[in-house]
Amino acid sequence: MKTYDIIVVGTGGATIVADAAIAKGKKVAIIEKGKFGGTCLTRGCIPTKVMVTVADAVREIEELPKIGVKVTPATIDWDIMSKRVWHKIDESKGVESYYDGFENVDVYRGAASFVRDKVIMVTMKDGTVTDELTAPIIVLGVGGHTKINTIPGLEEAGYMSSESLFGEKYPKAPFKRLIVMGGGPIGTEFAHVFAAAGTEVTLIQHNRRLLPKEDEEISAQIYKDITKLGIRVILNQEPEEVRVENGEKVVVIRDRATGELQEVRGEEILMASGIVPATEELHLENTSIKTKRGGWIMTNEFLETSVDGVYALGDVNGEAPFRHKANYEADILAHNLYHASSPEDFRWARYDLVPAVTFTYPQVGHVGLTEAEAIEKGYDVGTGKNFYSASAKGFAMGFDPGDEHDGFVKIVVDKETNHILGVHVIGPQASILFQPFVNLLNSGDTPLQAINEEIGSALTKKLRAKGLVRKMDPHSVITVGETMTPHPTLSEIIMWTQVYYEHRW
Ligand SMILES: Cc1cc2nc3c(=O)[nH]c(=O)nc-3n(C[C@H](O)[C@H](O)[C@H](O)COP(=O)(O)OP(=O)(O)OC[C@H]3O[C@@H](n4cnc5c(N)ncnc54)[C@H](O)[C@@H]3O)c2cc1C
Numbered sequence: 194m195k196t197y198d199i200i201v202v203g204t205g206g207a208t209i210v211a212d213a214a215i216a217k218g219k220k221v222a223i224i225e226k227g228k229f230g231g232t233c234l235t236r237g238c239i240p241t242k243v244m245v246t247v248a249d250a251v252r253e254i255e256e257l258p259k260i261g262v263k264v265t266p267a268t269i270d271w272d273i274m275s276k277r278v279w280h281k282i283d284e285s286k287g288v289e290s291y292y293d294g295f296e297n298v299d300v301y302r303g304a305a306s307f308v309r310d311k312v313i314m315v316t317m318k319d320g321t322v323t324d325e326l327t328a329p330i331i332v333l334g335v336g337g338h339t340k341i342n343t344i345p346g347l348e349e350a351g352y353m354s355s356e357s358l359f360g361e362k363y364p365k366a367p368f369k370r371l372i373v374m375g376g377g378p379i380g381t382e383f384a385h386v387f388a389a390a391g392t393e394v395t396l397i398q399h400n401r402r403l404l405p406k407e408d409e410e411i412s413a414q415i416y417k418d419i420t421k422l423g424i425r426v427i428l429n430q431e432p433e434e435v436r437v438e439n440g441e442k443v444v445v446i447r448d449r450a451t452g453e454l455q456e457v458r459g460e461e462i463l464m465a466s467g468i469v470p471a472t473e474e475l476h477l478e479n480t481s482i483k484t485k486r487g488g489w490i491m492t493n494e495f496l497e498t499s500v501d502g503v504y505a506l507g508d509v510n511g512e513a514p515f516r517h518k519a520n521y522e523a524d525i526l527a528h529n530l531y532h533a534s535s536p537e538d539f540r541w542a543r544y545d546l547v548p549a550v551t552f553t554y555p556q557v558g559h560v561g562l563t564e565a566e567a568i569e570k571g572y573d574v575g576t577g578k579n580f581y582s583a584s585a586k587g588f589a590m591g592f593d594p595g596d597e598h599d600g601f602v603k604i605v606v607d608k609e610t611n612h613i614l615g616v617h618v619i620g621p622q623a624s625i626l627f628q629p630f631v632n633l634l635n636s637g638d639t640p641l642q643a644i645n646e647e648i649g650s651a652l653t654k655k656l657r658a659k660g661l662v663r664k665m666d667p668h669s670v671i672t673v674g675e676t677m678t679p680h681p682t683l684s685e686i687i688m689w690t691q692v693y694y695e696h697r698w
Pocket residue numbers: 202203204205206207224225226227228229230231232233234236237238239241242303304305306334335336337355379471472474475506507508509514515516517518519552679680681
C-alpha cells in the first residue's frame with residue numbers, strides 16, 4: 194500500500210486543490226484517465242468559446258448595415274478557427290508535463306477505482322493495475338459526460354457528442370446539414386456556431402422551451418432570436434427512431450402535445466441532451482460514499498462526502514455544472530485544507546447565487562431566482578424589465594423601441610423587502626452585464642447554511658452548531674475573489690483582482 198498526504202482524482206477544477214497541496218510540500222498523487230485539464234480545456238468551455246467568438250463576429254457584422262456600416266458578408270475561415278481551437282486543447286500537454294515536474298507528486302495516467310473507503314487502485318492506460326493507494330484526504334473531481342438517451346437505431350446510425358466532436362469526429366469543414374438533439378446550453382451554443390458557418394441546422398428540443406433553466410421570458414426571446422438566424426427549432430419533441438437513408442441520418446420525432454410524427458434529415462447528429470456523472474470507473478459500490486438521484490455524489494457545504502476525508506467537487510456533485518462553480522468549490526477546499534488560520538476561518542459553499550451564461554446568439558445570463566421559482570418559494574414577487582433600446586448605448590448599437598429582437602434585463606424582486614432575488618439578461622454582452630449584481634448579492638454577512646445536513650464530519654457538526662458567519666465586506670478585495678464570475682467572460686479579468694493584488698501571479 195502506498196500512502197500519500199492527498200490523492201486528487203481528475204484534473205479539471207480539482208487541480209486547484211492539488212496545486213495548494215504541492216505548494217505546501219505535501220506528498221500528492223494525481224490521477225487522470227483522459228486529457229489533462231479536464232472538460233473545460235479539452236472539450237468544453239474553452240474550445241467552444243473560441244468557436245462562438247468567431248460566430249458572434251459573423252452575426253455582429255451582419256447587423257452593421259442597420260447603423261450605417263457598409264459590409265460584405267463575413268464568412269468563417271474554418272481552418273484558422275480550428276487551428277485556434279486545437280491550440281487551446283493542446284495546452285493540455287503543458288498541464289500534464291507541469292505535474293511531472295514536481296518531486297513530491299506522482300502522476301498516474303489511468304482510471305481510479307475504489308477498493309474500499311479511502312483505498313484506490315489505478316488501471317493505467319497500458320492495462321496494468323497499480324498497488325493500493327491511500328491518503329487521509331481524497332478529492333474526487335471526475336466531472337461528467339454526455340447523457341446518451343436510448344433511441345432505437347441511434348447507435349447503429351452513429352452520432353457525435355461534445356466529447357467526439359473535440360476528438361475523432363472534429364469536422365474538416367462545416368457540415369452541410371446538422372441535427373442538434375437538445376436545446377440546453379450545449380445545443381444552442383453549437384447550433385449558433387454551425388449556423389454561422391453556413392450549416393443548415395435543425396435543433397430538436399424535448400422540453401417545450403429552449404434553455405428551460407432560464408426565466409420563461411428569456412426562453413421565449415431566445416427562441417425568436419435563434420430562429421431569426423435561420424436555425425430551425427422544433428420544441429416539445431420525443432425522438433422515436435433514427436435510421437440512415439441515402440447516406441443521410443434521419444431522426445423520426447413525435448410531437449409530445451399532438452402526437453404528430455415528422456422526420457428530420459442531416460449529415461450528422463450532435464447529442465446535446467444533458468450530462469451524467471463520470472463515476473462509472475470509481476466503483477463507489479465498494480465504499481460508503483452516498484449518491485443522490487441521478488448518481489451524483491452527495492456533498493455538503495464543505496464539499497465533504499459521507500466518508501470522512503473524501504471530498505467531491507465540480508460536476509460530479511450534481512450542483513450547477515459550470516467550470517466557475519468547480520473552481521469556486523476547489524478554492525474553498527484548498528483554503529480550508531491548507532490556508533485557513535483556524536476552523537473558524539473556514540469557507541463554505543452556497544449554490545443560490547451561481548451565475549450562469551449561455552454563449553449562444555445573443556448571450557443569455559442570470560443569477561438568482563427566475564420569476565416562477567420566486568413565486569414557488571412563496572415570495573411576494575415584483576418584476577422590472579428594461580430594454581437595450583431604452584438606453585442611449587442600445588440605440589447607438591441599433592436597437593429600436595418595439596424591436597422584436599431587442600435585448601432586455603429582467604429583475605425579480607421580493608416586494609416585502611425590495612431585495613433582489615434574480616437578475617436575467619438577454620442581449621449583447623449579457624455575460625458581463627449582470628456581474629455587478631453577483632457581487633452585490635454575495636456581499637454582507639453570510640451565515641453558514643447546511644447543505645445535505647446528513648453529511649458532516651465531527652468538526653462540521655461543531656461548526657454548524659456554533660453558527661459561523663463569514664463577513665463578506667463589500668469593500669474588500671477578498672470578497673471579490675470569493676465571488677463566482679462566469680467562465681469564460683471578460684469579467685474574470687476583474688474578478689482575479691485578489692490574485693494580482695496578492696502578487697500570486
Ligand atoms: C461543450 C461544453 C461547453 C461548456 N461550456 C462551458 C462554459 O462556457 N462555461 C462553463 O462554466 N462551463 C461550461 N461547460 C461545463 C464545464 O466544462 C464543466 O462544468 C467543468 O469542466 C467541470 O469541471 P470538473 O472539474 O468538475 O470536471 P472535468 O473538468 O470534467 O474533469 C474531470 C476529469 O476527471 C477525469 N476522470 C473521470 N473519471 C476518472 C477516474 N475514474 N480516474 C481518473 N480520472 C478520471 C476525466 O478524464 C476529466 O479529465 C461546458 C461543457 C461542455 C461539455
